[in-house]
Amino acid sequence: MRIIAQEELAPSIYRIVLYGKFDYAQARPGCFVMLKLPDGTYQLRRPLAIAALAPLQETITLIYRVVGDGTHLLQQTAVGAQLNILGPLGNGFPIENVESTENVLLVGGGTGVPPLMLLAQALKDKGCKVTTAIGFRTAALIFGEKEFEDNGQLLLATDDGSKGFQGNVGQLLATQPEQTYTKVYACGPNGLLQMVQTRFAGTTAEIYLSLESRMACGVGACEGCVVSTKDGTYNKRVCVEGPVFNGREVRL
Incomplete structure (x- = not known):
């Protein structure tokens, strides 16, 4: 190209x-x-x-x-x-059966933000109510604001408080009114994904996590990017079975 x-x-x-x-x-x-x-x-x-x-x-x-x-x-x-x-x-986020009445949450940080930009647009096109919570170290590193604002509500956090909420995304979500999300999609470093797993473990929301991993081939041949399921019975390749996994099944 x-x-x-x-x-x-x-x-x-x-x-x-x-x-x-x-x-x-x-x-x-x-x-x-x-x-x-x-x-x-x-x-x-x-x-x-x-x-x-x-x-x-x-x-x-x-x-x-x-x-x-x-x-x-x-x-x-x-x-x-x-x-x-x-x-x-990769498999991408499962959105084929998303209904227009659904209330969905997107969570991301840093270089985990780009795939959520396309996801926000796709979910809005389906008629969903889309809320996106993203975090950056400081205001100078922020990107994607317009894309998310065009497709729903944007909640923004910076570690130093130079724009939006001061703190990380998990702390930002803790300040928000209680809502019932039907689906939660997240992409970013493992700490952020673990926060999402923990925060929504007791809810009925479907959780989907896009994992970041070093990849050599991208087609599953080298098996250099495996992740385990929580029961420890199976290893899955991030490049083929992922990068998106059921957040209630994968071990980070």
Whole structure:
């Protein structure tokens, strides 16, 4: 696919828009791609969640953080360059049977935010009441506000209180009026996902967690990204059986 746009959203956070052939019909919120960097030195592909889809325009949008040599190289790649993309991969969030009357909650933080952007839009399109709670270290690192506000209610937290609630997302949710959510979707670091598991364990809400994991192949061959079920009887591959799992079954 060809890069048609690349911009910095926040310090070290970039949005890249790719144009070209892609299996748009099979992609859904929570799916990801494995991106091959334009340099033979970097043999392993990088997994990046899909943040937006535009099938009519034949574009996908990815958001990534520059954390090492590989993502630095991606950030330096010019508009017009061609990138090799493997995907869409993963199971995505289960939204096929979501009803328009449902009250749903999305929870995320940091680089766990991008897949929730596409999910919020999809759930709004179904008629759901969507609430999104996201957290960042500080106001300068915030991105995605408009996308979430356009698709429902946004609850925002920063660790230093520079914008929104001061504290983490779990503390923010604790200040909110009691609500009955039919489904809770979350993506982010394990600490955030564990908070969601604990907070909603005693409710009737269906819980779906999108796990972040280092991946080598993205297609289940190397088994380098396994996660265990809570009963310990089965290991599941994040890249194939995931990245989205039933939050009442998976052990973090």
